[in-house]
Every structure is written in C-alpha cells, then in structure tokens.
Amino acid sequence: MTPREQIGKQAEREYILHGKRGVTPKNLAHKMGVKLSALSQLFPTREDLILEVYRINVQEMNREREEALDRALVDSGGKPLSIESIMDARILPLARRCIEPHKGVQYQVGLSRFFTESSSIKNRILHEQFADLTQRFIDEIERALPYLPREEIRRRFQMTMAAMLGVCGILDMAAYGKEPARSEQEMWKMVHDLRDFLCEGFSAPVQDRHSPSSIHLNDGGRQWQVPLKDIACINADGDYSRVYYASGGCDMVRQTMKAWESIL
Amino acid sequence: MTPREQIGKQAEREYILHGKRGVTPKNLAHKMGVKLSALSQLFPTREDLILEVYRINVQEMNREREEALDRALVDSGGKPLSIESIMDARILPLARRCIEPHKGVQYQVGLSRFFTESSSIKNRILHEQFADLTQRFIDEIERALPYLPREEIRRRFQMTMAAMLGVCGILDMAAYGKEPARSEQEMWKMVHDLRDFLCEGFSAPVQDRHSPSSIHLNDGGRQWQVPLKDIACINADGDYSRVYYASGGCDMVRQTMKAWESIL
Structure with missing residues (x-):
C-alpha cells in the first residue's frame, strides 16, 4: 500500500x-x-480526508456497477437490457458490501454517515463519483423502457435509488423490533424483494402528472392537501396567493403564482 | 418546560x-x-439520553400520523381509505419536518444519525415507537387493497418505508451534484413524486414469487445470479450445496438446503 x-x-x-x-x-x-x-x-484538511474515504469506497463499487452493465451488454449482444439486469447492476454491488459478514454493519454505518455530511461534501461526491455513472444507467433504462419519457425515467430513477439506500440502511435491523435481526440469507431475500419492487415501480405505465388530483398548500405555519376539484380559483397576491374554494371561503398561502405554474 | x-x-x-x-x-x-x-x-446513561432525543421527535410525529388516519376515516365515514390518503398520513408528517425552513436540514441529519446507532437502540425505538402504529397502517392498507395477501402488504410496506426514508435523506441535495440545491417548493414536489411512486408500487398486481426467475448464489467470496432455467439440480452437502448447471459443470455454494426451501 x-x-x-x-x-x-x-x-x-x-x-x-x-x-x-x-x-x-x-x-x-x-x-x-x-x-x-x-x-x-x-x-x-479534514474534508480532503473524508472525501478520500468515500473515494476509496465508491470508486471500486461503481467500477463493479459499470462492469456488470458491460457484462450484461455482452450477454445481450448489445440489445437493450431488461430493467431487472440494470437494477441488479446498480443494487448488487452495494447490497453485497452491506451484507458482508462482519464488515457489512460497518459499511451501513459509513453509508448512513454520508447523509450527515455537509451539502458541499455530499454534492462533491455525487458530482465526482456518480454523475457519469448515473447518466449511463439512465441511458440504458431509456433503451430498456422506451415508452417512458426521459423526465419520468429521471424521476423514477431518483425514487428507486432512494429506496435502495433506505433498504440498505435497514438491512441489519429486525423488522420493527419484533423479531431477531435478519440473517444473511434473509438480508439477500430483502435485496431481491427490493429489486422486484423497483422493477415493478419502474415499469408501471405513466400517469398523467400534468393534472394532479390534489395540491399542496402552505400558509407558513401549516401544510395541507386539497383536492383540485374543491378549488374554484387561485389569485396572485405578491409573494402569496389566495386560494378560493368551490364551497366558499378562501385561504392565503405562501406559494407564488410562478410556483403554481410549475405544478399545474 | x-x-x-x-x-x-x-x-x-x-x-x-x-x-x-x-x-x-x-x-x-x-x-x-x-x-x-x-x-x-x-x-x-448516554443511551437513556439518546432514546429521549428520539422519543421527543418521534412521539409527536407519530401522533400526527395517527391523527391523519383518524381524520381520513372520519371523512370516509369509516369506509376503507384510498392508498393515497394512507401514504399521505405516513409521509407528510415526516416530510414536513425535513423541509421546514432552517430546521429541516437538522432534522435530516438527526434522521441519518439514527442509522448509525447500535442495533439495540434502533430496535428499542422501532419497538417502542413504531410497532403499534405500523400495525395500524398495515390494517388500513389491508382494507384499502384487499386483493393483496397480508405477507405481500408487509413486504411492500417495508419497501415503501425504506424509500420514504431514503428520499427524506436526500431532499436537501442537488440532483447528483449538477444543479443548485432544491428549493422548498421542489422538495415538496419530490415528496409528491414519492407519494405517487409508492402508491403505484403498492397497488401493482402480485407477481408469482414462488418461482423466481433467477436465484442468487454465494460461494463465500463471490455472489452471482443464475436463471432458474439454467440449473439442472441442487444437492445438499453439509452446510453447502452443489449446484449442477443444465449446460454441464457445477458450483459449490455456501447455501444450505434449508435456505433453498425458503426461497424456492
């Protein structure tokens, strides 16, 4: 060394x-x-040391992920991959590290610590270690699921990655504290459940997101949801808006007209 | 105080x-x-203090979750709730805390620290604060999606909760370090994307899990997936098994016969 x-x-x-x-x-x-x-x-500096810790751990794992994609593409003769094999390429190298006997729990702790780091460290690592790899995955998913718009793929990719991180964070835990901690075999079972769950979520038909069935309101102190059909109209009022209900009455909320336009 | x-x-x-x-x-x-x-x-002890920190934060949030379920049940006149309103009851009280101006990032840090705690602390908190609440959610989901077997609901619930935690952990981050950090409005948008994603995943038809299309092998050093159709037979050999391939050849793997029975 x-x-x-x-x-x-x-x-x-x-x-x-x-x-x-x-x-x-x-x-x-x-x-x-x-x-x-x-x-x-x-x-x-300390930041240089922390970045090095993540580089050591992430570089090797992400190389494995790239290699898994490469292998799958050789097997498919360059044809679009199945969403299952793409998810496997992404999930298994991380899962294996989190499950490894003795070292797995330590890896999970390191993974959790990542989320307590400053935005600057988190964003540097994401940018340096994940931007290109993620692009490659998105490209492969686009070929695998050509009926999904790119924007929807990005959205779902983020959800699936968050779910993967969440599952890896709870792998060693007993299910809601009721049973003994999971065995290695049970942890692998959970990873495969995760894989299936993510593939199902990814392959689902697109819902029409341009007209959400309800919207989120925020008056600065309180947040709540209102079905769109219950709203008669929304008027701008500086940085605020007035929401008029179909049943009468009105609320002053903190959202600007511009914010509404991005949602509705 | x-x-x-x-x-x-x-x-x-x-x-x-x-x-x-x-x-x-x-x-x-x-x-x-x-x-x-x-x-x-x-x-x-320190452990008593740490448990108190989580009690303070979790008790109030979980009361809000219960109240949200109660309100939804009043609105529905006791009829089964939609999966959307159940997920909202679970997600929004946590999301609001993670997004709150100024305090949100701190809440996210606290949430991440939870996963670095010892199994004993994690399990105590899950058991004391979450076991009953989770049961109530599972019961409501069972009424909302009566076509799903209970085992499948438990499995999906765990996936959706992991996804929720994962998303809450990355709410303040820029998407893969490429853009400026998310605004409050964008964070709420992400929470609603999460809600939609989880509801879709929860409502998907059940897949036949009794015959997985591929199985996971582990020889102690290496882990890999093999399509079930490529396997001719599996023989027990003490704590190990021999996997014979349809195309010839054989691998010695660390899984026991009992482990196979639980999967296949």
Missing part, C-alpha cells in the same frame, strides 16, 4: 468508529505515528 | 451538532450548568 492508501484506510476506520470528529489530520498522524507535516502534504 | 424536557432539548441540540459523542450526562450537565447527580437521576 502507498502512504496515501494507508492513510485512507486509517481514515476509513476512524470515520466508521467515530464519525468525522475522528478524521482530522492531527488525530490520524498521531494514531499512525507519522509526522503531521507529511500527512498534511497529502491531505491538508 | 420541565427539567426533563429541558435536558431532552439540550441533548437534541448536541446530538444534531456532534452526534452521540456530544450526548453524555457529563457534557450535558456542564453545558446546562446543572449538577451531574441531578441530571443522572433522570438520565443515568
């Missing part, structure tokens, strides 16, 4: 055990018995 | 800012200028 890799590995251990508080150049130099100045040359 | 509530609020602040490391009886007593012995009488 190069010094860079050694430091990365140590940073990973500290990050899983103690979160970002453990990942400082000073603490790592101390734990590894190296000079702070030497370590700081490679990783000047 | 009672002393108990004051300590809970302070513990919440520390937890969001510094994670569980900040939540010790000693640190809290110091920050609040109270005697450690007095604080320890109410909360003897």
Whole structure:
C-alpha cells in the first residue's frame, strides 16, 4: 500500500468508529505515528480526508456497477437490457458490501454517515463519483423502457435509488423490533424483494402528472392537501396567493403564482 | 418546560451538532450548568439520553400520523381509505419536518444519525415507537387493497418505508451534484413524486414469487445470479450445496438446503 492508501484506510476506520470528529489530520498522524507535516502534504484538511474515504469506497463499487452493465451488454449482444439486469447492476454491488459478514454493519454505518455530511461534501461526491455513472444507467433504462419519457425515467430513477439506500440502511435491523435481526440469507431475500419492487415501480405505465388530483398548500405555519376539484380559483397576491374554494371561503398561502405554474 | 424536557432539548441540540459523542450526562450537565447527580437521576446513561432525543421527535410525529388516519376515516365515514390518503398520513408528517425552513436540514441529519446507532437502540425505538402504529397502517392498507395477501402488504410496506426514508435523506441535495440545491417548493414536489411512486408500487398486481426467475448464489467470496432455467439440480452437502448447471459443470455454494426451501 502507498502512504496515501494507508492513510485512507486509517481514515476509513476512524470515520466508521467515530464519525468525522475522528478524521482530522492531527488525530490520524498521531494514531499512525507519522509526522503531521507529511500527512498534511497529502491531505491538508479534514474534508480532503473524508472525501478520500468515500473515494476509496465508491470508486471500486461503481467500477463493479459499470462492469456488470458491460457484462450484461455482452450477454445481450448489445440489445437493450431488461430493467431487472440494470437494477441488479446498480443494487448488487452495494447490497453485497452491506451484507458482508462482519464488515457489512460497518459499511451501513459509513453509508448512513454520508447523509450527515455537509451539502458541499455530499454534492462533491455525487458530482465526482456518480454523475457519469448515473447518466449511463439512465441511458440504458431509456433503451430498456422506451415508452417512458426521459423526465419520468429521471424521476423514477431518483425514487428507486432512494429506496435502495433506505433498504440498505435497514438491512441489519429486525423488522420493527419484533423479531431477531435478519440473517444473511434473509438480508439477500430483502435485496431481491427490493429489486422486484423497483422493477415493478419502474415499469408501471405513466400517469398523467400534468393534472394532479390534489395540491399542496402552505400558509407558513401549516401544510395541507386539497383536492383540485374543491378549488374554484387561485389569485396572485405578491409573494402569496389566495386560494378560493368551490364551497366558499378562501385561504392565503405562501406559494407564488410562478410556483403554481410549475405544478399545474 | 420541565427539567426533563429541558435536558431532552439540550441533548437534541448536541446530538444534531456532534452526534452521540456530544450526548453524555457529563457534557450535558456542564453545558446546562446543572449538577451531574441531578441530571443522572433522570438520565443515568448516554443511551437513556439518546432514546429521549428520539422519543421527543418521534412521539409527536407519530401522533400526527395517527391523527391523519383518524381524520381520513372520519371523512370516509369509516369506509376503507384510498392508498393515497394512507401514504399521505405516513409521509407528510415526516416530510414536513425535513423541509421546514432552517430546521429541516437538522432534522435530516438527526434522521441519518439514527442509522448509525447500535442495533439495540434502533430496535428499542422501532419497538417502542413504531410497532403499534405500523400495525395500524398495515390494517388500513389491508382494507384499502384487499386483493393483496397480508405477507405481500408487509413486504411492500417495508419497501415503501425504506424509500420514504431514503428520499427524506436526500431532499436537501442537488440532483447528483449538477444543479443548485432544491428549493422548498421542489422538495415538496419530490415528496409528491414519492407519494405517487409508492402508491403505484403498492397497488401493482402480485407477481408469482414462488418461482423466481433467477436465484442468487454465494460461494463465500463471490455472489452471482443464475436463471432458474439454467440449473439442472441442487444437492445438499453439509452446510453447502452443489449446484449442477443444465449446460454441464457445477458450483459449490455456501447455501444450505434449508435456505433453498425458503426461497424456492
């Protein structure tokens, strides 16, 4: 291992055990018995160290995802893939890491810590590690499900990825605290349930989203839903709008006319 | 506020800012200028303090969820609810907290920290705060979608809840680091997309899960999927099994015969 890799590995251990508080150049130099100045040359700040931890973990996993897509395309002779094999390529490399005996729980903790990081770190990682890969997946899904508009594919892709992350975050948990924690076999069963669920959600016919059946109102303190059929009209009033109900009465809400246009 | 509530609020602040490391009886007593012995009488350990943080946040939210179900049942005159209104009752109280101006990001951080907690804390919270509520939701979904077997409802409920948590975890993020972070209005749009996605997934017809089209193999180092049609037979061999392929050849895998029976 190069010094860079050694430091990365140590940073990973500290990050899983103690979160970002453990990942400082000073603490790592101390734990590894190296000079702070030497370590700081490679990783000047805590943010550099945290980014390195995610790079180590994400790069290899995303390479596996690319390879799984490549393999599937060789098998299909370049023809459009099934949504099942695309989802497998995306889900299995992550699931395997979360289920691995002994190390799986640590991986899940690292994954959860990601969501406690600053927007700047999260967005840098997404941009550097995921933008191109995601584009490739979206392209393959477009070929697999040509009846879906691109916008709908992007929307569903985001939902499916969120569901995948959510499931990976609860893999080690007992179902609502009632049973003993899941066995490895049960965790794999859950991953396959996830795969089926996402494929079903992805393949569903498109609903007409240009006329939602109800809209969301927000008066600054309270939020609620109103069926569209109960609304007679909406008038702009500066940064606010007045919503007039079919049954009479009216509410002043915080949404602007422009916001309505983007929804309705 | 009672002393108990004051300590809970302070513990919440520390937890969001510094994670569980900040939540010790000693640190809290110091920050609040109270005697450690007095604080320890109410909360003897760090775990008690962390459980209190989740109780504060979850109890109120889950009461809102119950009330939303109650209201919907009054509106329906006791008739089965639509899956949309059930999902709204479950999703909106959480989404609102994650989107609230200023406080939303903090709530998301707290939510993410939950998944880094020990299994013991996670399971206690799930058991104490969620078991009954979840049962009520499952019962309502059963009435809403009577064509779904109970087992399938439980399975889908878990997927939808994971998806909800995943979406709430990424609400403040830009989509794959390419755009500016989402506005409040865009976050609400995402929540409604989530609602639609979950309702579609929940209402989908049941697939025949007793004969999966492919199975998952695991030889201890490697995991892979094989189409069921490519497998000629599976023989038990102690804690392992031998999988014979239709095209010839055989793999030794770590799954036991009992594990196969639960899947096939």
